[in-house]
Amino acid sequence: MKILNVDLGDRSYPIYIGIGLLKDKKIITSHIKTKTICIVSNTTVSKLYLENLKNLLDDYQVVEAIIADGEEFKNYDSLNHIYTTLLENQCNRDTTILALGGGVVGDIAGYAAASFLRGIPFIQIPTTLLAQVDSSVGGKTGINHLLGKNMVGAFYQPQSVVIDLNVLNTLDKRQIAAGLAEVIKYGLIWDKGFFEYLEQNIDNLKQLEFEHLEHVIYRSCEIKAKVVSEDEKESGIRAILNLGHTFGHAIENCLGYGHWLHGEAVGCGMVLAAKMSLAQGWLNESEFDQVKNLISRANLPIEKPDIPYEDFIGAMRLDKKNKDKEIYLVLQQGIGKAIVTNNYPSSELDNIIKN
Amino acid sequence: MKILNVDLGDRSYPIYIGIGLLKDKKIITSHIKTKTICIVSNTTVSKLYLENLKNLLDDYQVVEAIIADGEEFKNYDSLNHIYTTLLENQCNRDTTILALGGGVVGDIAGYAAASFLRGIPFIQIPTTLLAQVDSSVGGKTGINHLLGKNMVGAFYQPQSVVIDLNVLNTLDKRQIAAGLAEVIKYGLIWDKGFFEYLEQNIDNLKQLEFEHLEHVIYRSCEIKAKVVSEDEKESGIRAILNLGHTFGHAIENCLGYGHWLHGEAVGCGMVLAAKMSLAQGWLNESEFDQVKNLISRANLPIEKPDIPYEDFIGAMRLDKKNKDKEIYLVLQQGIGKAIVTNNYPSSELDNIIKN
Numbered sequence: 001m002k003i004l005n006v007d008l009g010d011r012s013y014p015i016y017i018g019i020g021l022l023k024d025k026k027i028i029t030s031h032i033k034t035k036t037i038c039i040v041s042n043t044t045v046s047k048l049y050l051e052n053l054k055n056l057l058d059d060y061q062v063v064e065a066i067i068a069d070g071e072e073f074k075n076y077d078s079l080n081h082i083y084t085t086l087l088e089n090q091c092n093r094d095t096t097i098l099a100l101g102g103g104v105v106g107d108i109a110g111y112a113a114a115s116f117l118r119g120i121p122f123i124q125i126p127t128t129l130l131a132q133v134d135s136s137v138g139g140k141t142g143i144n145h146l147l148g149k150n151m152v153g154a155f156y157q158p159q160s161v162v163i164d165l166n167v168l169n170t171l172d173k174r175q176i177a178a179g180l181a182e183v184i185k186y187g188l189i190w191d192k193g194f195f196e197y198l199e200q201n202i203d204n205l206k207q208l209e210f211e212h213l214e215h216v217i218y219r220s221c222e223i224k225a226k227v228v229s230e231d232e233k234e235s236g237i238r239a240i241l242n243l244g245h246t247f248g249h250a251i252e253n254c255l256g257y258g259h260w261l262h263g264e265a266v267g268c269g270m271v272l273a274a275k276m277s278l279a280q281g282w283l284n285e286s287e288f289d290q291v292k293n294l295i296s297r298a299n300l301p302i303e304k305p306d307i308p309y310e311d312f313i314g315a316m317r318l319d320k321k322n323k324d325k326e327i328y329l330v331l332q333q334g335i336g337k338a339i340v341t342n343n344y345p346s347s348e349l350d351n352i353i354k355n
Numbered sequence: 356m357k358i359l360n361v362d363l364g365d366r367s368y369p370i371y372i373g374i375g376l377l378k379d380k381k382i383i384t385s386h387i388k389t390k391t392i393c394i395v396s397n398t399t400v401s402k403l404y405l406e407n408l409k410n411l412l413d414d415y416q417v418v419e420a421i422i423a424d425g426e427e428f429k430n431y432d433s434l435n436h437i438y439t440t441l442l443e444n445q446c447n448r449d450t451t452i453l454a455l456g457g458g459v460v461g462d463i464a465g466y467a468a469a470s471f472l473r474g475i476p477f478i479q480i481p482t483t484l485l486a487q488v489d490s491s492v493g494g495k496t497g498i499n500h501l502l503g504k505n506m507v508g509a510f511y512q513p514q515s516v517v518i519d520l521n522v523l524n525t526l527d528k529r530q531i532a533a534g535l536a537e538v539i540k541y542g543l544i545w546d547k548g549f550f551e552y553l554e555q556n557i558d559n560l561k562q563l564e565f566e567h568l569e570h571v572i573y574r575s576c577e578i579k580a581k582v583v584s585e586d587e588k589e590s591g592i593r594a595i596l597n598l599g600h601t602f603g604h605a606i607e608n609c610l611g612y613g614h615w616l617h618g619e620a621v622g623c624g625m626v627l628a629a630k631m632s633l634a635q636g637w638l639n640e641s642e643f644d645q646v647k648n649l650i651s652r653a654n655l656p657i658e659k660p661d662i663p664y665e666d667f668i669g670a671m672r673l674d675k676k677n678k679d680k681e682i683y684l685v686l687q688q689g690i691g692k693a694i695v696t697n698n699y700p701s702s703e704l705d706n707i708i709k710n
Contacts, residue, residue, distance in 0.1 A: 083502075083507060087502035090672060090673065093678075094678050114509070118508045145435075145439075147442035151438065151471065152470050154470060154509060233474070318442065323447065323448075323449050
């Protein structure tokens, strides 16, 4: 088992990464200080792990809030189901929320914890590769709004994160690929050596070799923790974590949530961002090919889906990074470095969206 | 004009208290660092002050979100109207929310600011006496849930609070009385001298003499700021600010929001808390009479409305202060001091609720 401490002053917490942790009572409960636990999960994940988890937690009063599975249910109705469950069971601040699921469950459950009674503790048990490398660090919680993704939420840190590699065995190939998109992102924005490691080991990762997975999950969380600890509330450098997301969110928004997986949209978005970087001369042709090839080898889409220009640019205008009605993009400066910028000809962005 | 600085480290902010501040462009805009402003108000208050305020803010892009007037609209629908307004107008983090209204507007607008894009700045312009002495300090924002009051929200501090005494001229007597309930509370929990000042000046206050009002608003905010700065997240002493609220929330909850004003329920709740304190020997008969008489002279109800026991106690069980299924009460220890306790015979609580 590896332990990574996310250093955020009095909001610091550990991430445990290992095999079989979902059956490790000590690891799961060591950060629970309350008498009551509310497990939040979805209809798919709960079938796999809920009973086992409840058996481990027999010293606690346990209630459960099960939401529908899918990004399209990352909304107020699901959130309200959690509030209602908590209230119907007379849960108060002596309650810890335990998020058992992928990114959607983690984001909604985390936001429920942030907002119920103005804040109760929570613990993340991410069950997808994407959630393990993305939602585990950063404290971003929230829900979608009809008019935009992740528009409502809070920065709120968990008490601990428990990552069990075993859960990856139940994921299908699309979900593994979606997780690899975020892993590749960390190489692109921060660590050329890690990117090269991924180029060498992408097939091992796709085949779920735990030794390699443990390393890339640890390193991904470590890079994200480094960025987040420098800028917890996203006023500056943290925005580089959004590489591929400005395009990706627009894709998800225009196609309707649930058609493409978030990681697939991000994968394609990173190719579009690389195209913009190539047009600026910030990536050369060979580097661009490296980016596109690794994303493709990870089984991610590299071609923009067919979306009308006005819809696409309209969705991009809603991005949280924007200022003064200008669209800010995260672009590469070589492999291993990224910047947030509006310093590009808008005609080039138009070209990329129209093609 | 008086200025009170609420000291919360990097979340500190000033409260401006004076006559005519709603027409003072410099005071209102001095803490606005964004290009866009979203004014949140209700249908009643906006008729009185919105046009004037918009005229003052002609250097900014201004959008407005007007919600229905009343505690029964302190819900997700009203909150979502603000989100939708912000999104339809492509507002991003370069937007300040300006809350123009009473406690309901302040709480919803503050929570919209806390949660939209995970947090944008906001400014409070409270237009009721209750909001001026209560919502101005403490950073409590939120909405009601069908199953309980203020169950969803965030601790979130404004950039500044602007209190214009002139707005009190438009309030009816019930609203002034409701505000005086919270003012009396500060005397009861913290400052016997202030309580005695109120005994001497309650008629002047009811007649809206600005000199006395400015003093009691300042002193009320000052006491609340002192308590809050010691315990921002309500893990300890801050709960004494809940004097009268455990009973009061149950009254509001059982009668249905909007029948009694919040301050009226709190006024009656403080009498019930004083009865409990009397039964414990923590108030003597004469002190109990002082409490009851001042609340009565403030035009507040001192008799519990007719509510079935099971409903009342059930509502009290939902209180956020409770731990281990026990009902915690804020009780007096003499006039000017309060404690949070579950150390009372439950039969005495039953007696008071049943009578």
